[in-house]
Amino acid sequence: MKTDTHFAFFDEGSKKEIRRAIIKAVAIPGYQVPFASREMPIARGWGTGGLQITLSIIGKSDVLKVIDQGADESVNAVSIKKLVHDTTGVELTEQTEEASLIQSRHRIPEVALTKDQIIVLQVPMPEPLRPVEASELKTKTMHAENDYSGAWLMLFEQIMKYGKTATAADHPVYVNDRYVMAPSPIPRFDNSKLHESEALILLGAGREKKIYAVPPYTNVESLAFDDYPFTVEAFEDKHCHICNSTDVFLDELIDPQTGETIHQCNDTSFCMDQLNKKVEEEAQKSYV
The missing domain is CATH 3.40.50.11310 (Bacterial phosphonate metabolism protein PhnH)
Incomplete structure (x- = not known):
């Protein structure tokens, strides 16, 4: 140090x-x-x-x-x-x-x-209200008054335009039944x-x-309408090409050798841990 x-x-x-x-x-x-x-x-x-x-x-x-x-x-x-x-x-x-x-x-x-x-x-x-209100004073007032109509309007406009909410990341959440938070x-x-x-x-x-x-x-609840429930990124039938993990957040990559789409764990340390566990399991099976 x-x-x-x-x-x-x-x-x-x-x-x-x-x-x-x-x-x-x-x-x-x-x-x-x-x-x-x-x-x-x-x-x-x-x-x-x-x-x-x-x-x-x-x-x-x-x-x-x-x-x-x-x-x-x-x-x-x-x-x-x-x-x-x-x-x-x-x-x-x-x-x-x-x-x-x-x-x-x-x-x-x-x-x-x-x-x-x-x-x-x-x-x-x-x-979280900045996309609909540029004034810091006004957003503070909206939070104080529990007025989150702007956040709901933002999601509604996405549904009207895309047929679904289109927040790829930073989807607003309702915390402790009081504050909407980024x-x-x-x-x-x-x-x-x-x-x-x-x-x-x-x-x-x-x-x-x-x-x-x-x-x-x-x-903590993700903002969503009853008839348009909150959904997450879908990785059905996908797995990590390194460790075979499913039910995790996967990055979509292009295999430089084949040109085909492959998927890989976004969390690199998790991926290596899973791979090492599989290697150890295989080694134990071979030993037995």
């Missing part, structure tokens, strides 16, 4: 201010808490909101995992891991089960999270993982200077 910086980069005053915002966010599920977003050694838009939360709550005994759209080895994930490790010296892992703190961009891991874990989601646009650009497939999650879910938007949260065991 470097000695020329504070532990976890920030001074204690900055960390306390961000922690206070986090506490308020946990106390009011789904509510966007403004905070004094700090300047970071990475550009805004590259996960500064989530990184500020991680640096403010991480401790010396924590084990950190960072993923970017399911991958542990992407530029964004590697850069964030390096900054946190250089300023804390904490242990790093690619195994979801081993991590006490997970920072993620655009995905929630396939392995179910536990009560001993915290997941921090990076958020580019925290305001879940970050996770795929619709991951929305169900927010509901009654055992892990604490923290969401940070550095550029927009907002922190919000979904506490453990909180009711």
